Amino acid sequence: MGNEVTTTQPKGMVGFLSSDKVKANILQVVGQKNTARFIASVVSAVQNTPALQECSHNSILSAALLGEALNLSPSPQLGQFYMVPYKKKDREGKVVSVDAQFQLGAKGYKQLAMRTGQYKDLDVIYIRQGEYLGRDRSTGKHKFEFIEDDAIREELPVIGYLAYFELLNGFRKEIFWTRTKMEKHADQYSQAFNLNDFHLLQEGKIPKKDLWKYSSFWYKSFDEMAEKTMIRQLISKWGIMSIEMSDAYERDMAVISEDGSPRYIDNETINQHEDDLSQANTVDFEEPMFVNSEVVKQTGGDPF
Secondary structure (H helix, E strand, O other): OOOOOOOOOHHHHHHHHHOHHHHHHHHHHHOHHHHHHHHHHHHHHHHHOHHHHHOOHHHHHHHHHHHHHOOOOOOOOOOOEEEEEEEEEOOOOOEEEEEEEEEEOHHHHHHHHHHOOOEEEEEEEEEEOOOEEEEOOOOOOEEEOOOOOHHHHOOOOEEEEEEEEEEOOOOEEEEEEEHHHHHHHHHHHOOOOOHHHHHHHHOOOOOHHHHHHHOOHHHHOHHHHHHHHHHHHHHHHHOOOOHHHHHHHHHOOEEEOOOOOEEOHHHOOOOOOHHHHHOOOOOOOOOOOOOOHHHHHHOOOOOO
């Protein structure tokens, strides 16, 4: 599929999706019964996320078709998967294309996991101040004591994240990351996230005129981003993954080509080390950064 930069409005997307060739492709994947619904959902996503209007039509379609094939909804309210505007630059830093990445949300991972029929439970718990009791000296496992009063608990700051699953056969696994570890993780893997800026933002020290620069979900919804990171880490290392889930995992954070193969443009940067590409499926994700089309036009760097 082409990677040309397009700046068409939603009606342009309607025309693209209604063309005979594209409609035949959609029909083959979703079937006659669901074609109208699928087209409406894609057009709605573009209307609700103006930055998608900067993306190539083909990349939007490919991401949406993958989500449809996985029986996941693109609705931001459901949080199952996202089509994320992402800019690719050449060696001189010039933007050569804006494509839509396919990115699973935390709820998408949960949905795919539960479909395997192997999970009894799967969740992430935000650990509040005072609930972490350190490690058990004999087992090395983390210990927690949860505050029973939810009204009190929800007023306390989040200091860590506990992800766990339990299979129907009784096998259980959990991992715990402190918030500090998660912040360092985001600082390392997200091109859009800067830890020092994040702390300044929390302290209200970023001028209002510069707030548009901090529209990445790592800034806006840090805990939700952390939740997906934990689920992705947990399931990929210890969980049971169906063929469907493995396929979604491998295409997470990628621009999907016409033949369905993933292209990790996050790794196509000027000083890219060869071993980074081998880590494309193990580093964690990003969520939609852009809140309006002006962000795509004004920012000079990659969206993440």
